[in-house]
Amino acid sequence: MDAQLPPSLADWLSAKGHRADHVATLLDLAAKDQAIWxxxxxxxxxxxxxxxxFAIWASDRRHGPQVxxxxxxxxxxxxxxxxxxxKWPRIEQSLIxxxxxxxxxA
Structure with a gap:
């Protein structure tokens, strides 16, 4: 999860059984998008x-992660x-x- 979202979202996802980390726990908060990708x-x-x-990169079908x-x-x-x-159940299904x-x- 990127720096624009709160770390508590990672906690919320972890509570739902997902492996989730905020970018701040994995990289520097000032990390470039390419490093996160x-x-x-x-x-x-x-x-x-x-x-x-990230949405543009994903829509361009760059080899990479789901977004x-x-x-x-x-x-x-x-x-x-x-x-x-x-909305989360629909998101999960799409990812699956x-x-x-x-x-x-929104």
Missing amino acids: DLARTNDRIIITKDRD VWLRLGNATRRALLAWLAP EGVHLVEVR
């Missing part, structure tokens, strides 16, 4: 992001989780089906 690709991880760049692009403006942690919770870019709109 490469880490996810190398370690078979999914990028959950609000960053359009979940959260299209939500600034929100508190509580509001983010409340928005995401009902191998969808390379899962776009989630």
Whole structure:
């Protein structure tokens, strides 16, 4: 998960049984997008992001990780989780089906 999202989202995903880490625990917060992309690709991880760049890379079908692009403006942690919770089953199913870019709109 990228730096634009709160570390608590990784905790929420871990509580749901997923291996989840915030980018700050794996790389420097100032890490370039390419470093995050490469880490996810190398370690078979999914990028959950609000960053359009990752969505563009995924939609260009660059060899790389699956991307979940959260299209939500600034929100508190509580509001983010409340928005995401009902959408999560559909997101999970899309990822299981191998969808390379899962776009989630507000």
